[in-house]
Amino acid sequence: MIYIHIPYCKQRCIYCGFYSTAASSVNESYIDAVCNELKIRADYLRNKKIQTIYIGGGTPSLLTIKQLNKIQNTIDKLFDLSGLKEVTLEGNPEQLTEKHLTELKNTNFINRLSIGVQSFDNDILKLLNRRHNCTDAIDATKNAQKAGFDNITLDLIYGIPGLTNKLWLENLNIIAGLNIQHLSCYALTVEDGTMLKTLIEKGKIAPTDEDQTLQHYESLIEWCHKNNFVQYEISNFCREGYEAKHNSRYWNNTPYLGIGAAAHSYNGTSRQWNISDIKNYIQSINSGIVPSTIENLSVEDSFNEYLMTALRTRKGLETNFLTNRYPDLWKATEPKLTAYINKGLMVPNAKGYHLNHKGMLLADAIAAELFT
Ligand code: SF4
Incomplete structure (x- = not known):
C-alpha cells in the first residue's frame, strides 16, 4: 500500500496538529519531488502488488488534475497495480465542485472520496476556521454521487465546545439523508501547539467537556446502530462491505510506503518518517537523498503497536x-x-x-x- 502526503492547506483549522503549510495551490516542485521519491523508494515494499493507495493531507483536493495524473503515471510505471482495489483522495468540500469531481472521476484512478466535512453547523465550522459551510458539504457529497463516486466517506468531529447533543444529532440526521457508505467520527482533541489550545488557555473558547464527548459518542453508536452503519473501529463506521481497505491494513500490521514531506512508512521491522519541512524535503530529494529518520522496532515495540491498533477494531x-x-x-x-x-x-x-x-x-x- 502507498500513502502520498500533500501537506498544503488554504488555511489552518484551529484544532489541527498535522504538518501542512498554508497555500492556495500545490507547488509543482513538490509534485516532482514526490515522483522522484517514488522512483528512489520503488523497492521499499519488495515489489509486492499494490492493493491500496491513499492520497491524504493536508488538502489533496488542491491538486490539479495534471498534478494528479503525474503522480498516477509515475506509480503506474513503477509498481504492480494488477491487484489495485482502492484509491482514496481526501478533499475539502469547497474544492469539490461539480466540475472538479467529474474530472476526478474521469481520471479512472480515484475510486473513493474522503470528504472533510467535520460539521454541518455553520457556527461550529466558523469556530474551527473551516472554509466551507453546511451547504458546501451537502453539495460536495451529492455532486460526488452525481459524478459517479459510489464509495464516499465523510469525516465528522464531536465533543466540540458549543456542539450540543441536539446539534450533534442533527448533524448525524443530515448524514442519514446522504446515502454515503462510510463515516469517520473523531472526538475533538486539544493538541499542543494548536490555535485551539491557545484559545482555550486564554479563555476565548470553553474547554472540551469529557462528559459531553462521551454522550456524543454514545449517541453516535446508537444512531449508527439504527441507521445500519457497522462500527468496525473505534472511530470508523460503514455500510456492510465498505470498510476502508487502506486503513484496515494499517491496523493489520501491513507494510506501507509513505511518500512526501512528513509521511510515515513501515516495512514490518522498522518505521521511517520523512522530514516535516517542504523546502528541505524537496532539496534533499533533488539531491537523491530521502530525508527521513528510521526507527528499528524491537519485538516488544511491534507487539505493543499491534495491541494498540487491534484493540481499537471490531476484529x-x-x-x-x-x-x-x-x-x-x-x-x-x-x-x-x-x-x-x-x-x-x-x-x-x-x-x-x-x-x-x-x-x-x-x-x-x-x-x-x-x-x-
Ligand atoms: S484539518 Fe485538514 S484542512 Fe484543516 S489544517 Fe489540518 S490538514 Fe489542513
Missing part, C-alpha cells in the same frame, strides 16, 4: 497471528485478558478477543496496561 486480537508472531509475549499476555472479560469490557470471538462498545472507549488505556 480485535487474532490469536493465531499472535501465537505465530509473538509466541512468548502472547503466552504471557493472554491470561491477563480474563480481567477485562470479567469486567464486561472484552468478549472472546471466533478468532480471538475484541472489546465491546464500552471497552472500546477504554481501548488506549487497556492497551497501555497490556504493554510489554
Whole structure:
C-alpha cells in the first residue's frame, strides 16, 4: 500500500496538529519531488502488488488534475497495480465542485472520496476556521454521487465546545439523508501547539467537556446502530462491505510506503518518517537523498503497536497471528485478558478477543496496561 502526503492547506483549522503549510495551490516542485521519491523508494515494499493507495493531507483536493495524473503515471510505471482495489483522495468540500469531481472521476484512478466535512453547523465550522459551510458539504457529497463516486466517506468531529447533543444529532440526521457508505467520527482533541489550545488557555473558547464527548459518542453508536452503519473501529463506521481497505491494513500490521514531506512508512521491522519541512524535503530529494529518520522496532515495540491498533477494531486480537508472531509475549499476555472479560469490557470471538462498545472507549488505556 502507498500513502502520498500533500501537506498544503488554504488555511489552518484551529484544532489541527498535522504538518501542512498554508497555500492556495500545490507547488509543482513538490509534485516532482514526490515522483522522484517514488522512483528512489520503488523497492521499499519488495515489489509486492499494490492493493491500496491513499492520497491524504493536508488538502489533496488542491491538486490539479495534471498534478494528479503525474503522480498516477509515475506509480503506474513503477509498481504492480494488477491487484489495485482502492484509491482514496481526501478533499475539502469547497474544492469539490461539480466540475472538479467529474474530472476526478474521469481520471479512472480515484475510486473513493474522503470528504472533510467535520460539521454541518455553520457556527461550529466558523469556530474551527473551516472554509466551507453546511451547504458546501451537502453539495460536495451529492455532486460526488452525481459524478459517479459510489464509495464516499465523510469525516465528522464531536465533543466540540458549543456542539450540543441536539446539534450533534442533527448533524448525524443530515448524514442519514446522504446515502454515503462510510463515516469517520473523531472526538475533538486539544493538541499542543494548536490555535485551539491557545484559545482555550486564554479563555476565548470553553474547554472540551469529557462528559459531553462521551454522550456524543454514545449517541453516535446508537444512531449508527439504527441507521445500519457497522462500527468496525473505534472511530470508523460503514455500510456492510465498505470498510476502508487502506486503513484496515494499517491496523493489520501491513507494510506501507509513505511518500512526501512528513509521511510515515513501515516495512514490518522498522518505521521511517520523512522530514516535516517542504523546502528541505524537496532539496534533499533533488539531491537523491530521502530525508527521513528510521526507527528499528524491537519485538516488544511491534507487539505493543499491534495491541494498540487491534484493540481499537471490531476484529480485535487474532490469536493465531499472535501465537505465530509473538509466541512468548502472547503466552504471557493472554491470561491477563480474563480481567477485562470479567469486567464486561472484552468478549472472546471466533478468532480471538475484541472489546465491546464500552471497552472500546477504554481501548488506549487497556492497551497501555497490556504493554510489554
Ligand atoms: S484539518 Fe485538514 S484542512 Fe484543516 S489544517 Fe489540518 S490538514 Fe489542513
